Amino acid sequence: MTTRDQIIETADRLFYHGGFEATSFADIAEAVGISRGNFYHHFKTKDAILEAVVTLRLARTRAMLEAWHTEAPDPRGRIRAFIHMLIANRAQIMAHGCPVGTLCLELAKLDHAAQHRAAEIFGLYRDWLAGQFHALGHGARAEALALHLLGWSQGTAVLIAALRDEAFLQREVAGIEAWLEGLPLSPNTPHKDPACSSPS
Amino acid sequence: MTTRDQIIETADRLFYHGGFEATSFADIAEAVGISRGNFYHHFKTKDAILEAVVTLRLARTRAMLEAWHTEAPDPRGRIRAFIHMLIANRAQIMAHGCPVGTLCLELAKLDHAAQHRAAEIFGLYRDWLAGQFHALGHGARAEALALHLLGWSQGTAVLIAALRDEAFLQREVAGIEAWLEGLPLSPNTPHKDPACSSPS
DNA sequence: ACGAATCTAGGACAATCGTCCTAAATTCCC
DNA sequence: GGGAATTTAGGACGATTGTCCTAGATTCGT
Numbered sequence: 001m002t003t004r005d006q007i008i009e010t011a012d013r014l015f016y017h018g019g020f021e022a023t024s025f026a027d028i029a030e031a032v033g034i035s036r037g038n039f040y041h042h043f044k045t046k047d048a049i050l051e052a053v054v055t056l057r058l059a060r061t062r063a064m065l066e067a068w069h070t071e072a073p074d075p076r077g078r079i080r081a082f083i084h085m086l087i088a089n090r091a092q093i094m095a096h097g098c099p100v101g102t103l104c105l106e107l108a109k110l111d112h113a114a115q116h117r118a119a120e121i122f123g124l125y126r127d128w129l130a131g132q133f134h135a136l137g138h139g140a141r142a143e144a145l146a147l148h149l150l151g152w153s154q155g156t157a158v159l160i161a162a163l164r165d166e167a168f169l170q171r172e173v174a175g176i177e178a179w180l181e182g183l184p185l186s187p188n189t190p191h192k193d194p195a196c197s198s199p200s
Numbered sequence: 201m202t203t204r205d206q207i208i209e210t211a212d213r214l215f216y217h218g219g220f221e222a223t224s225f226a227d228i229a230e231a232v233g234i235s236r237g238n239f240y241h242h243f244k245t246k247d248a249i250l251e252a253v254v255t256l257r258l259a260r261t262r263a264m265l266e267a268w269h270t271e272a273p274d275p276r277g278r279i280r281a282f283i284h285m286l287i288a289n290r291a292q293i294m295a296h297g298c299p300v301g302t303l304c305l306e307l308a309k310l311d312h313a314a315q316h317r318a319a320e321i322f323g324l325y326r327d328w329l330a331g332q333f334h335a336l337g338h339g340a341r342a343e344a345l346a347l348h349l350l351g352w353s354q355g356t357a358v359l360i361a362a363l364r365d366e367a368f369l370q371r372e373v374a375g376i377e378a379w380l381e382g383l384p385l386s387p388n389t390p391h392k393d394p395a396c397s398s399p400s
Numbered sequence: 401a402c403g404a405a406t407c408t409a410g411g412a413c414a415a416t417c418g419t420c421c422t423a424a425a426t427t428c429c430c
Numbered sequence: 431g432g433g434a435a436t437t438t439a440g441g442a443c444g445a446t447t448g449t450c451c452t453a454g455a456t457t458c459g460t
Contacts, residue, residue, distance in 0.1 A: 003437080019309040022221050025418065035439045037421085042437090046418065097305045104362035105297045105305065109219040119362040126363075147359060147368050148375070155355025159347060162304035162319040163326075168347050175348070203407080225448065235409045237451085242407090246448065407456065417446065426437065 004042045006032050012053045016092075016099045020050060020106055047114065054117050057099070061121050065128045075132040076180060079149070082129065083176050086153055086169060094164055098157040100125075125150055136183065145183070152176055204242045206232050212253045216292075216299045220250060220306055247314065254317050257299070261321050265328045275332040276380060279349070282329065283376050286353055286369060294364055298357040300325075325350055336383065345383075352376055 001009075010031045014023045025046065029039045043049040072078040086093065096102065100121045107115035129146035138145055156172040159165070201209075210231045214223045225246065229239045243249040272278040286293065296302065300321045307315035329346035338345055356372040359365070 017309065019221065019306065021219065022310060024416075026416080036419095037440060038438045040418095040420070044419080096309055101358045101362070102305050102309065105302050105358065106219065108361050109217065109296055109302065110222060122359065122362050144368075144371055147363075147365070148372065151355035151359045151368075151372060152352065153355065154358040155351035155353065158301045158305065158354040158358060159322065159351045161308050162301070162322050163347075165347070168344075168351075171344055172348065172351060224446075226446080235411095236449095237410060238408045240448095240450070244449080402460090403458105404460105405456105405458075407454105409452105409454080411451090413448105413450075415447075415449105418444100420443075421441085422439105424437105424439075426435100428435075429433090430431100 003032070003034065003038070007034075007039065007042055007049065008052045008056055011049050012056055015050070015053055015103065017096050020103065020112075021110065047112075050112075050114055051117070054103075054114055054121075057121055058117075058124065061124050065124060069128075075135040079129065079132050079180055080177065082125070082149075083153065083173060083180070086156060086173055090160065090166065090169055093157050094160050094166070097161040098154060101154050101157060122150065138183070149176065149180075203232070203234065203238070207234075207239065207242055207249065208252045208256050211249050212256055215250070215253055215303065217296050220303065220312075221310065247312075250312075250314055251317070254303075254314055254321075257321055258317075258324065261324050265324060269328075275335040279329065279332050279380055280377065282325070282349075283353065283373060283380070286356060286373055290360065290366065290369055293357050294360050294366070297361040298354060301354050301357060322350065338383070349376065349380075 007028060011023070011028050014027055014031060018027075025036055025039055028049070029036050032039075043052070068078050068081040072081050100118070104115065104118050104122065107118050126143065126146050129149055130143040133142035133145040152172070153176070156169060160169045207228060211223070211228050214227055214231060218227075225236055225239055228249070229236050232239075243252070268278050268281040272281050300318070304315065304318050304322065307318050326343065326346050329349055330343040333342035333345040352372070353376070356369060360369045
């Protein structure tokens with residue numbers, strides 16, 4: 001792995017754990033084990049390293065979504081792979097929140113130029129999930145369902161980071177899966193009796 | 201209003217808009233219109249001003265919850281008052297996220313000593329909402345329902361801050377209200393057909 | 401009205417920030 | 431193998447950070 005890649009990798013981790021603003025050039029350089037001068041040779045500004053991190057996250061998200069697409073045979077299984085992230089990464093989420101949500105919120109507060117590019121990670125999930133809901137037969141509502149699921153998982157991530165309530169996480173994941181199973185298969189099915197996603 | 205109150209008030213606003221770490225003593229002092237020496241006389245450390253801000257937010261949240269309790273006649277109306285926050289503050293939430301969620305996430309990343317006190321604001325909402333659900337007849341599930349609603353609104357806040365999709369906000373609020381109306385009135389009612397909160 | 405307490409202003413302090421420079425060390429190409 | 435390009439180290443730069451100090455200005459109790 002090149003020095004540049006090590007820098008991006010380390011910055012990605014430190015930005016997630018401590019936030020973008022609170023992580024300094026010196027922190028990254030020390031964690032990588034190089035001098036600040038060497039760091040500067042690869043990245044002239046802090047915005048440049050942030051842009052590289054966002055680019056890395058976009059690429060990794062795309063790769064993960066593609067992997068889910070090939071590994072899971074049906075749309076419901078793929079959506080379940082998305083939901084499973086909350087369980088698999090629960091320790092990290094409880095400690096530092098969701099990497100995407102926390103970065104977007106911080107960049108929004110800083111009014112940073114890269115905030116829209118960071119939000120594009122959410123866009124990837126939204127479009128991919130919408131594709132799965134479309135495959136499940138929900139044509140016009142596919143994107144709305146995707147955003148609903150995305151928001152549901154984001155809210156769960158925020159609360160478990162703030163309250164460290166793992167039982168709540170388990171209930172919400174169960175609730176999301178029940179909601180997914182209960183979705184009408186056909187989009188033309190009238191939705192007269194709107195169901196509720198109350199925790200079991 | 202005393203100088204100290206002005207400082208807390210201004211710090212509260214600046215912490216919300218720009219974040220705790222990114223807001224400096226000089227920023228607050230300049231916004232209030234006082235010298236840094238004067239500032240130091242009232243607050244010796246940055247942690248002290250943060251603690252005062254958290255205390256203010258806790259008090260204001262308590263007062264707001266009490267006001268909702270007296271203004272709205274029934275538990276459902278009170279819960280709707282909570283939900284209405286998303287609509288009333290949508291411009292601010294789109295620009296800076298939810299004040300509670302963003303502060304808790306930032307303090308978690310900084311591993312700040314005040315993170316649990318900040319999370320107690322969520323605790324106030326949780327307990328108050330649980331009280332309303334309890335009054336609606338959901339005994340044992342009241343707290344789970346409260347956390348579910350809290351997470352739902354948090355997820356909505358994160359996504360509208362990142363994606364600036366106001367239509368999504370409207371759909372989620374409508375979805376929350378429909379979910380609230382669809383909740384069984386009696387807790388003993390068997391919940392065999394778990395409803396889903398799919399966007400309309 | 402006068403001493404005491406409080407408030408305010410302005411600057412000093414070391415540390416750290418992002419940024420930039422120079423000069424070695426290394427790698428690469430021919 | 432030798433010249434060019436790249437990579438690395440280490441320090442300097444001004445600006446800003448949180449913190450602290452001193453000395454006037456103001457307020458207050460008596």
